[in-house]
Amino acid sequence: MPLEEPIQNLKEDHTEKEVMINIEGLHKSFGSNHVLNGFNMKLHRGENLVIMGKSGSGKSVMIKCLVGLIQPDSGRVEVMGRKITSLNQQSLDELRADIGFLFQGSALYDSMTVRENLEFPLRRHKNKLGVITDTTPLVLEALENVGLPHTIDLMPEELSGGMKRRVAIARTLILKPKIILYDEPTSGLDPITAKEIIELMRNIQRKYGTSSLIITHDVDCARVISERMILLVDGINYAEGTYAELSASADPKVQAFFKK
């Protein structure tokens, strides 16, 4: 099926399903820079939710609050029913093992092979999968999921930009997360490679039924992958709806997102 056509049967209404992430009234300022001013968001089980906001609008800050990398000033941040701000380090680490986080830029460790890059989360979260005597099957499975099993012994510098992004996605998949947070997954890639990454994200969602939060600037990515979208403007969820609903909106601030 061509990527140009959003897969309708992949798109469903999840809003009656279990809430995987719940954010209410999130505030975060850095000095006089009021970044988030009462942001609300719910991610439901199995859903692909896209967040769009212009550069510097606080998308990465929001996602970092979700995994406890940034402490919010106020507001409720719950992941799978657990309040992030009241977890101790051990509980936070356990929860993070269920959350795949594709960081913006998704850098690999340059001095490590692909295999070592993928083993990193296995070592870090060794309690999740029990005692692993041989990591090779897990590493290979994750690489096969992104179509790159033959890269296992390569160094990052031997990979193209698109391959690096795939390996970074494999690294987030290796712990079989329930939720994946993608921070600008297609940024810096040429349009064809970006489409391949979007296709990959869709395949992962279909195969594992993960709940995904996708932060993107890329209108094509949003159109193809989103079941629901939130537009982040002035630190709040300014508008919410499907791609079709939002792209048809007469509101100038909403329209601005869809102009090419």
Ligand SMILES: Nc1ncnc2c1ncn2[C@@H]1O[C@H](COP(=O)(O)OP(=O)(O)O)[C@@H](O)[C@H]1O
């Ligand atoms: N650790 C930090 N300290 C101070 N300011 C920060 C920090 N992280 C982000 N900011 C500021 O917060 C704002 C939002 O940043 P960010 O969430 O990265 O934007 P984006 O929507 O592009 O991801 C920016 O003005 C940025 O400079």
Ligand SMILES: [Mg+2]
């Ligand atoms: Mg960002």
